[in-house]
Amino acid sequence: MPAGSLALLTQGAVVSLLLAAGAIIGGTLLAILLAAMAFSRFAAVRIVYRVYVYIVRGTPLLVLALILFYAMPALDLRTGPYIAGTLVLIIYTGALFAEVFRGGVLAIPRPQWESARSLGLPPLAMFRKIVVPLVTRYTLPSYVNVCVMTVKASSVLSIISVWELTLAAREIIERTFAVFTILGLAAAFYFVMCFGIDRLGRMLERHLALRGFAGVRA
Amino acid sequence: MIAIRGLQKSFGAVQVLHGIDLDIADGEVVALIGRSGCGKTTLLRCINFLEEYEAGEICLDGEPLWYRPGSDGARRRVPEAEARRMRQQMGIVFQQYNLFPHMTVLDNVVLGPRFSQAVSAPEAEALGRRLLARVGLEGKMAAYPAQLSGGQQQRVAIARALAMRPKVLLFDEITSALDPELVGEVEDVIRSLLSDRIMMVLVTHAVGFAREVAHRIAYIADGAIAELGPPSEVLDRPKDPGLKEFLRRVRA
Amino acid sequence: MSFTRWVTIYGPTYATALVWTAITALAAACGAIVWGCLLLLLRLSGGGWGARAVDGYVQLFRNTPVLLPIYLIYFAFPLIGLPWPAVVCGTLALILQNGAYVSEILRGSVNAIDRVQFDAARSIGLAPWSTFRKIVLPQVLVYSIPALGNQIVLLLKDTSLLSAISITELTMQAKLLTEQTGAAYEAFIVVAVLYLVLVSGTEVAFRVTHRAVRWL
Numbered sequence: 001m002p003a004g005s006l007a008l009l010t011q012g013a014v015v016s017l018l019l020a021a022g023a024i025i026g027g028t029l030l031a032i033l034l035a036a037m038a039f040s041r042f043a044a045v046r047i048v049y050r051v052y053v054y055i056v057r058g059t060p061l062l063v064l065a066l067i068l069f070y071a072m073p074a075l076d077l078r079t080g081p082y083i084a085g086t087l088v089l090i091i092y093t094g095a096l097f098a099e100v101f102r103g104g105v106l107a108i109p110r111p112q113w114e115s116a117r118s119l120g121l122p123p124l125a126m127f128r129k130i131v132v133p134l135v136t137r138y139t140l141p142s143y144v145n146v147c148v149m150t151v152k153a154s155s156v157l158s159i160i161s162v163w164e165l166t167l168a169a170r171e172i173i174e175r176t177f178a179v180f181t182i183l184g185l186a187a188a189f190y191f192v193m194c195f196g197i198d199r200l201g202r203m204l205e206r207h208l209a210l211r212g213f214a215g216v217r218a
Numbered sequence: 219m220i221a222i223r224g225l226q227k228s229f230g231a232v233q234v235l236h237g238i239d240l241d242i243a244d245g246e247v248v249a250l251i252g253r254s255g256c257g258k259t260t261l262l263r264c265i266n267f268l269e270e271y272e273a274g275e276i277c278l279d280g281e282p283l284w285y286r287p288g289s290d291g292a293r294r295r296v297p298e299a300e301a302r303r304m305r306q307q308m309g310i311v312f313q314q315y316n317l318f319p320h321m322t323v324l325d326n327v328v329l330g331p332r333f334s335q336a337v338s339a340p341e342a343e344a345l346g347r348r349l350l351a352r353v354g355l356e357g358k359m360a361a362y363p364a365q366l367s368g369g370q371q372q373r374v375a376i377a378r379a380l381a382m383r384p385k386v387l388l389f390d391e392i393t394s395a396l397d398p399e400l401v402g403e404v405e406d407v408i409r410s411l412l413s414d415r416i417m418m419v420l421v422t423h424a425v426g427f428a429r430e431v432a433h434r435i436a437y438i439a440d441g442a443i444a445e446l447g448p449p450s451e452v453l454d455r456p457k458d459p460g461l462k463e464f465l466r467r468v469r470a
Numbered sequence: 471m472s473f474t475r476w477v478t479i480y481g482p483t484y485a486t487a488l489v490w491t492a493i494t495a496l497a498a499a500c501g502a503i504v505w506g507c508l509l510l511l512l513r514l515s516g517g518g519w520g521a522r523a524v525d526g527y528v529q530l531f532r533n534t535p536v537l538l539p540i541y542l543i544y545f546a547f548p549l550i551g552l553p554w555p556a557v558v559c560g561t562l563a564l565i566l567q568n569g570a571y572v573s574e575i576l577r578g579s580v581n582a583i584d585r586v587q588f589d590a591a592r593s594i595g596l597a598p599w600s601t602f603r604k605i606v607l608p609q610v611l612v613y614s615i616p617a618l619g620n621q622i623v624l625l626l627k628d629t630s631l632l633s634a635i636s637i638t639e640l641t642m643q644a645k646l647l648t649e650q651t652g653a654a655y656e657a658f659i660v661v662a663v664l665y666l667v668l669v670s671g672t673e674v675a676f677r678v679t680h681r682a683v684r685w686l
């Protein structure tokens with residue numbers, strides 16, 4: 001197997017990781033906004049949230065990406081495939097993270113809300129010292145799960161010619177027909193990334209559990 | 219002092235409170251007893267506005283709480299910031315899940331003073347230590363709630379409520395979820411508070427304990443105060459037939 | 471061109487693609503459930519190495535994207551003398567991938583259901599295979615219906631990836647129509663709506679089944 005292939009695959013893996021990282025950061029920020037919408041006082045805002053989540057979760061990622069890429073040429077022309085690809089992933093993971101956060105907020109027992117209100121905590125303090133820490137601890141396993149899903153989802157972008165690990169592998173295969181080795185290596189790269197994220201997540205959970213809070217890992 | 223006049227509260231189509239009138243003098247302890255669903259917890263939660271109510275007035279030391287006539291004369295909720303200020307004058311302890319599990323015991327207690335009352339960190343910590351010593355848990359300052367027993371958690375919750383220097387303490391069946399052998403330590407703390415002469419309102423099933431600590435007991439039935447008076451009268455010489463039945467059941 | 475005109479002209483084209491999507495999804499779903507049950511059996515009866523083997527298999531498919539098995543089977547099988555049609559390759563890949571998740575779902579159900587029942591069955595002398603078939607499997611399957619429903623929905627959406635190996639299911643069809651007519655908006659939005667209908671339909675079907683079975 002030519003050494004060049006390994007270098008290409010490594011580059012591809014780095015690109016996949018960067019795509020996923022961008023999507024996770026952007027998706028988390030978007031999800032905080034969406035989750036806030038999910039709990040809005042205004043029914044119209046809550047409906048917008050539900051419709052958004054329904055559409056994004058009910059449509060395959062590939063179709064969403066194609067809609068964005070081909071049906072909105074303005075986006076495609078002005079921005080490179082990577083930005084557009086990250087954007088699609090952000091839209092996708094934003095919905096997934098939002099549902100995770102929403103579940104976390106709903107999991108907070110009512111007396112905790114009421115204790116915080118009864119202490120007269122101003123909204124910023126309540127968010128910073130109560131909501132964020134509690135939601136983080138409740139949702140950590142699911143959050144890590146979505147992160148792993150994002151890394152795997154990045155491979156879908158290969159179908160719309162975003163060059164990352166899967167596309168790199170496919171291109172090499174079409175040239176050299178070394179199907180087993182190349183796909184084996186690609187699988188190994190993905191495995192290391194996904195498994196690594198999962199392990200990091202478990203370490204973080206254990207660290208948080210040591211601080212007296214029992215996690216909810218099944 | 220607290221003055222409640224004509225308090226009415228409905229959940230949807232069901233009216234739960236049918237016009238409550240109650241006065242609580244400075245330093246007085248009032249126990250609310252009654253069957254499940256009679257409205258005693260709802261009444262408690264209206265006092266610190268965890269529940270909204272449709273009609274009636276609650277005044278603390280002469281200041282009307284929670285609602286104010288708007289510029290058009292209609293009844294309006296006070297702004298959120300003011301509601302927060304009003305709430306700080308009352309401490310509440312719930313049946314369970316009081317404490318924030320991700321913070322140490324001391325952090326739980328100083329949270330209110332530090333972030334709602336802008337007390338400085340060293341001052342808040344000193345206050346926290348004093349109160350925890352008072353409820354007998356000074357040694358558990360650095361522990362997390364999950365490491366404490368139910369009774370200990372409730373005692374910390376009381377310390378946390380006291381840290382806000384409230385004018386009134388509200389207790390919502392705080393020993394109902396505890397194993398029997400842990401109830402005593404919590405009741406001890408409440409006994410020790412009597413000398414502070416803070417107003418207290420206790421919703422409780424423990425009629426014996428109510429007899430001991432309350433100055434007056436209110437028996438609530440169907441959303442109204444059916445009988446009100448000192449324990450010797452309400453518990454030993456009940457007049458209301460529902461109350462007689464209730465006490466018979468509780469004692470049997 | 472307006473949507474209604476678009477739909478009337480290309481309705482039949484979409485319909486064929488829809489059938490392909492539905493068939494592959496159904497075949498893959500049945501295959502994945504059967505394969506997942508077999509993996510569960512291997513885990514329960516294979517002793518130490520059985521459980522470890524299944525764990526390894528599950529971890530492998532959990533931490534790699536589903537496109538890789540699809541490409542592997544599609545490109546590799548002709549090379550090892552199995553020139554199967556793309557549809558079969560794609561469906562097989564989906565079965566292998568989703569079988570792993572199904573076995574995990576079933577494993578969770580096994581852990582949740584009272585072990586006493588299984589022990590009782592073994593102690594009255596039922597042979598392992600009978601125990602599995604008559605006692606374990608039915609209960610586990612019924613308990614797993616909601617989680618299986620979620621997984622099948624994911625599988626349904628993954629059929630769109632078969633367009634990467636030129637299977638003419640819904641997503642591929644939309645791409646073809648876009649290239650033919652240039653009407654990207656219409657092509658893809660109709661497909662998105664069709665997917666939403668399929669997904670919602672599947673979710674409803676599982677909810678109804680779950681409720682119906684709990685009645686029994």
